[in-house]
Amino acid sequence: MFCYQCEQAKGGVACTEIGTCGKDDQTAVLQDLLVWAVKGVSMYAHRARELGRRDRAVDVFVVEALFATVTNVDFDPERLEGHLREAAGMRDRARHLYHEACAEAGRQPEELGGPAAWAPATSHEGLLEQGRAVGIESRQLVLGADVAGLQELILYGLKGAAAYADHAQLLGHEAPAIYATFHEGLDFLTKEQPDTDSLLGWALKAGELNLRVMELLDKANTGAYGNPEPTEVRVTPVAGKAICVSGHDLKDLEELLKQTEGKGIDVYTHSEMLPAHGYPELKKYKHLVGNYGGAWQDQRREFDQFPGAVLMTTNCLQRPKETYQGRIFTTGLVAWPGVTHIGRDRNFAPVIEAALEAPGFEADGPEHTIMVGFGHAAVMSVADKVIDAVKQGKIRRFFLVGGCDGAKPGRNYYTEFAQKVPDDCVILTLACGKYRFNKLQFGAIDGIPRLLDVGQCNDAYSAIQIAQALAGAFDCGVNDLPLSFVLSWYEQKAVAILLTLLYLGVTNIRLGPSLPAFVTPAVLDVLVEKFGIQPVGIPEADLQAILG
Numbered sequence: 001m002f003c004y005q006c007e008q009a010k011g012g013v014a015c016t017e018i019g020t021c022g023k024d025d026q027t028a029v030l031q032d033l034l035v036w037a038v039k040g041v042s043m044y045a046h047r048a049r050e051l052g053r054r055d056r057a058v059d060v061f062v063v064e065a066l067f068a069t070v071t072n073v074d075f076d077p078e079r080l081e082g083h084l085r086e087a088a089g090m091r092d093r094a095r096h097l098y099h100e101a102c103a104e105a106g107r108q109p110e111e112l113g114g115p116a117a118w119a120p121a122t123s124h125e126g127l128l129e130q131g132r133a134v135g136i137e138s139r140q141l142v143l144g145a146d147v148a149g150l151q152e153l154i155l156y157g158l159k160g161a162a163a164y165a166d167h168a169q170l171l172g173h174e175a176p177a178i179y180a181t182f183h184e185g186l187d188f189l190t191k192e193q194p195d196t197d198s199l200l201g202w203a204l205k206a207g208e209l210n211l212r213v214m215e216l217l218d219k220a221n222t223g224a225y226g227n228p229e230p231t232e233v234r235v236t237p238v239a240g241k242a243i244c245v246s247g248h249d250l251k252d253l254e255e256l257l258k259q260t261e262g263k264g265i266d267v268y269t270h271s272e273m274l275p276a277h278g279y280p281e282l283k284k285y286k287h288l289v290g291n292y293g294g295a296w297q298d299q300r301r302e303f304d305q306f307p308g309a310v311l312m313t314t315n316c317l318q319r320p321k322e323t324y325q326g327r328i329f330t331t332g333l334v335a336w337p338g339v340t341h342i343g344r345d346r347n348f349a350p351v352i353e354a355a356l357e358a359p360g361f362e363a364d365g366p367e368h369t370i371m372v373g374f375g376h377a378a379v380m381s382v383a384d385k386v387i388d389a390v391k392q393g394k395i396r397r398f399f400l401v402g403g404c405d406g407a408k409p410g411r412n413y414y415t416e417f418a419q420k421v422p423d424d425c426v427i428l429t430l431a432c433g434k435y436r437f438n439k440l441q442f443g444a445i446d447g448i449p450r451l452l453d454v455g456q457c458n459d460a461y462s463a464i465q466i467a468q469a470l471a472g473a474f475d476c477g478v479n480d481l482p483l484s485f486v487l488s489w490y491e492q493k494a495v496a497i498l499l500t501l502l503y504l505g506v507t508n509i510r511l512g513p514s515l516p517a518f519v520t521p522a523v524l525d526v527l528v529e530k531f532g533i534q535p536v537g538i539p540e541a542d543l544q545a546i547l548g
């Protein structure tokens with residue numbers, strides 16, 4: 001295996017024997033083959049689409065398959081083999097569609113090779129052999145590390161966007177043009193001799209695609225559950241039976257809330273599910289009692305101590321401990337061998353049963369709440385107040401401090417940074433990186449809380465909306481606003497969001513805790529020159545440099 005798609009790549013280079021995330025060799029190799037197979041599907045789907053034809057099943061499959069290869073999603077070789085066999089069928093469907101479209105248009109179909117001509121091996125061993133032949137290293141040898149790294153940058157952007165497209169699709173929101181761009185991007189990644197300029201161009205196009213997808217997901221989430229409202233969330237337990245829901249998929253949470261109503265079970269959000277408490281159509285459930293624990297990397301200790309059942313709806317799943325293996329469940333595209341998987345019918349009966357069998361919390365914890373729900377609608381509703389506070393010099397600067405959390409000790413940077421932000425500045429935060437500081441007290445400026453939790457990582461869309469509204473009010477560009485981006489990354493959704501910000505022309509982003517292994521020094525030079533991207537340093541020095 002050779003994997004360097006996340007921030008935990010071993011030695012800052014790559015995981016080559018077993019992933020820091022727990023992904024083993026065969027899982028990694030099958031994921032490489034799945035990505036290869038999906039490129040083949042998209043080669044045909046892209047050409048069919050250019051002739052005005054599409055097949056929704058093919059579109060949805062490509063997005064799901066990409067999502068399955070995101071860090072901390074699918075660790076199950078058997079399920080991956082299933083996706084691979086399905087990929088061959090989808091490729092045949094896409095080829096048929098393309099040939100039909102060519103016949104209708106009176107054109108000769110192109111003869112496609114590479115992944116489009118892939119014939120899946122019949123045995124598991126054979127699939128592994130195929131996967132080993134198409135990994136990143138094989139492309140590094142042929143194309144060089146810079147080009148292979150840029151291809152991966154684009155691919156990871158597409159993977160991140162695919163995760164968000166999947167959530168939106170599950171809520172009934174999808175757009176043919178968005179699927180078309182996924183196919184076009186994957187087809188582009190099969191080009192034999194791509195030049196650096198077109199690769200950089202496509203990286204920004206992946207960012208643009210992700211912006212459109214996040215917009216769609218925002219519509220899907222707010223359409224289904226209303227606009228998030230500032231809401232107090234309890235972060236300590238209440239006595240009683242309990243289920244903890246983690247991940248990003250609000251639809252799964254809603255279904256679980258419906259199925260647990262009146263059953264004497266309390267539901268807690270975990271990690272990226274925290275922002276769910278702000279949505280009117282979710283917070284109306286009285287048994288959605290609070291938030292449990294911190295970000296994903298603490299789950300092995302926290303789920304061990306949680307006296308109920310746990311449901312993982314999306315990333316980030318870690319290897320379950322034996323102590324809770326029997327009461328953790330996966331759904332959607334998340335999987336771990338031996339862990340019970342709830343199918344697409346969302347029948348959560350096994351989760352409910354496990355919660356009823358577990359002891360539950362014996363007693364209430366001390367009352368402690370935090371605030372969530374500062375999406376674009378909530379912030380925009382007090383825009384006049386915010387703008388006045390800036391004009392009067394009461395708010396000196398905004399900091400967007402957020403992104404993914406992770407296990408590295410260097411991530412304390414974000415806690416220290418947030419703590420050292422001066423009292424006349426406001427911090428916007430989003431994604432699971434917020435757990436580094438979201439239980440600290442930051443106070444308020446003229447009634448405006450100094451810490452505004454904008455939501456999940458995909459709610460970067462909200463943050464962009466807020467920034468653009470402020471830029472409009474001050475008649476300037478986003479880069480001219482008193483606003484600084486201090487981001488933490490871990491997996492491929494963060495890559496997609498970073499590409500979105502670059503597509504929008506945002507400069508001088510600080511990124512940490514370490515820079516991506518797939519960005520080679522030559523590519524980094526370009527990103528620094530064009531966008532002023534810089535690694536995070538020491539909190540005091542970074543603040544000093546920003547505030548002058």
Ligand code: SF4
Pocket residue numbers: 003004005006007008009010014015018019020021022023028071072
């Ligand atoms: Fe390593 Fe990250 Fe790849 Fe897992 S996803 S194998 S931790 S680089």
Ligand code: SF3
Pocket residue numbers: 248271272296315316403404405431432433456457458490491493494
């Ligand atoms: Fe966190 Fe996995 Fe990325 Fe949605 S839950 S932000 S790391």
